[in-house]
Amino acid sequence: MNQREKQLQFHKNLATGLLVLMFVIYISMVFLQKKYPEMSFIGYVKAFSEAAMVGALADWFAVTALFQKPMGLPIPHTNLIEERKADIGNNLGGFVVENFLKPKQIRSHIENIKVSKYMVEWLSKETTPEKIENIIKGMSLNVRGSQMLVEFLDKGKHQELFNQLFQKIEVYISENQNVVRREIDNQFPPLIPSFIREAISEKVVDGLQEFVMKITRDEAHSVRREMTAQLYDFSEKLNSSEWENKITKLLQDNVNKQISEFKTNEEFQKKLDVWFQKTAYRFALRNKTKIGDFISDTVKNWEGKELSQKLEMEVGKDLQFIRINGTLVGGMVGLVIYALTQLL
Structure with a gap:
């Protein structure tokens, strides 16, 4: 008791x-x-x-x-x-809706809610940075990223990305042959006659186009296999504590920067408060009947x-x-x- x-x-x-x-x-x-x-x-x-x-x-x-x-x-x-529990549930739900969820009453209460104030207070606590760091570590983003990458590779979805990548390279070479030839030509000593340089440059461009085209058309090409192997190797490295620390530090630094900016940006805080108040007000108006029904159903059950x-x-x-x-x-x-x- x-x-x-x-x-x-x-x-x-x-x-x-x-x-x-x-x-x-x-x-x-x-x-x-x-x-x-x-x-x-x-x-x-x-x-x-x-x-x-x-x-x-x-x-x-x-x-x-x-x-x-x-x-x-x-x-x-x-x-x-x-x-009479059913009647009590209906009456209680109706009572709450009629007496606590009227537009004027909702607005007056919601307008006093300053969500940015609560956020700043929470973010300013000494224990908050440690909590945020623990949250980031608890997410195990490196492990999740590794798992997603392996799954992506196992399903062969990376081949489509390779296709798009090499197609763009192929198009770039085709549309910028003169630029490519000029860059190749600049690599030769001035003593070599221009017609020889041009012939070699043309051969190199044609060979490069053909090489890229083969990679684009052949999913079993050695270049693709090498790139796939490198991605698998990277997925294993992602599981290491080194990468975990790198990702955690990167996110922690970014979060700390955003927190510092948020705490001093009063204009953004006001916008956040207005957005929250409007959203909460609309939600309450749209769902006040559901809130009453929820109370009634809870009592009835x-x-x-x-x-x-x-x-x-x-x-x-x-x-x-x-x-x-x-x-x-x-x-x-x-x-x-x-x-x-x-x-x-």
Whole structure:
């Protein structure tokens, strides 16, 4: 039994104990009145205890009827929470939508939310850099990158990239033959006659075009195989702690730079706040009916007994004070009525 359950049980016992006390006093006064009829104050005490007992019983019935059937009797309109949980769910969902999700109310609350302020506060904490570093390390980007690269290569998807790469090289050579020839020509000593240089340059360009074309057309070409092997080798290196540290440092430095800029860029912070407020406002308006339905469905899906127990745990302590007050107020009313009767 937790603390709340203990408190509820204590107040239940207190209210019930007060009822029992009134019963004992009433019985005692009945006998005393018969034995000492001349003692008028006994009548007042008897009237108080009698009315208090009635008030206590009435409020006990009212409070108990909310959560269960009093004494297990099948009395109509009792065990209300369990019997009417569907209505309670609908009413609660509708109540929240109608009273808490109106446009004006939503706007007034959302406009006070400064998400940038919370972000700056969190980012300024001493423990935040370490947390961010742990997040980056926990992502294991080097391992994930290695796995993705191996999967990419195993499925042969890299061949399409090779095709595009060598096709572009082929097109470039074709469209820029004069530039390529000139660059090759510049590599020869001036003493070599120009017609020889031009002939050699043309042969080199033609040979280069043919070589690139072969690589483009043949997926089993030795150049492609060598490039594929280099990529597999790189995927293995990615798994090393060296690359993990490199990637972590690169990302950490970039994140730290972005954080520093964010904390000092008030204009961007305002834009972020406005964006968040507009997004949250639109989301709340679009989904307020869904929020109401969610509350209703949640309550409906609870077991009737579970719902009854939850609500009793929340308000049961206060309801026991109603029983106590009912006992005392009932007694006072009975006392007043008895006193007025004696005066007539």
